[in-house]
Amino acid sequence: MADPSFDIHPKTKGSYRRRAEDIDRVLRNLRLEGLSREATFLIYYFACEKLAKIIIGVSTKKPASNYFEKNYSLRINNIKLSCKKLGTPVSEEDIDWIFTSACDGPKWKLFLSSAPDTWILSSLKSPKSARWLRNKMVHDIGPTHAKLTRQHAMFLNRKMKKFLSLSTAVVRYLEVGHKTGS
Numbered sequence: 001m002a003d004p005s006f007d008i009h010p011k012t013k014g015s016y017r018r019r020a021e022d023i024d025r026v027l028r029n030l031r032l033e034g035l036s037r038e039a040t041f042l043i044y045y046f047a048c049e050k051l052a053k054i055i056i057g058v059s060t061k062k063p064a065s066n067y068f069e070k071n072y073s074l075r076i077n078n079i080k081l082s083c084k085k086l087g088t089p090v091s092e093e094d095i096d097w098i099f100t101s102a103c104d105g106p107k108w109k110l111f112l113s114s115a116p117d118t119w120i121l122s123s124l125k126s127p128k129s130a131r132w133l134r135n136k137m138v139h140d141i142g143p144t145h146a147k148l149t150r151q152h153a154m155f156l157n158r159k160m161k162k163f164l165s166l167s168t169a170v171v172r173y174l175e176v177g178h179k180t181g182s
Contacts, residue, residue: 005057005064008174014064016054017174020167023047027164037153038146044160045134048098051167052079058170059085076100086173088166097159100129130156 004014012018027047032040052074053067059082066072076099083090128148133156136145 003063003065006061006174006177016058016064017171019050019064019068020054020170020174023051023164023167037157038149041130041149041153041157041160042134042137044157044164045098045130048130048160048163049074051164051170052082052099054170055079055086055088055166056082058082058174074099083166086170088169090163090166094159094163096129097156098130098163101131101135128152130160 004012005016007015008017009015010017010021027043030043032043035043053072054064056074056078057064057067076095079099080092080095083095133145133149133152137149
């Protein structure tokens, strides 16, 4: 059976197109407006992770199984390079706010000087990205991490919602690539 990753038919299971469109379907079906901002934060982050894998896979022209069936760890530089390659309208700063992790090195410290909303850092020793907060909530849930998520969810949800709007651009990229044979 041929790899379905780059099939542009909307119903092809395992294709990047279907995966991207599934994100929008899930977000619509969950009726996020009725959920707390903390619950929305977690759902948005999981969707952003999926979309980042799609963007990397499409830009590298590798099968989806490389990113979804294996324990693939997102790297911020791969996300940024892939977004640029696909021409998606997202700022590097937004990618930093969503995906920076402790293993991303010096960039982590830049949050202190590049933060557009300094209130978000007011009581923290170090800034927190959506990825950092998600990891804490999933792997070390407790009142402090819940409080941090509550404090930062509104700001980070805006960044993640903007990133998730890229799914339409990815689908268009796939359609155009299919028509031109690239």
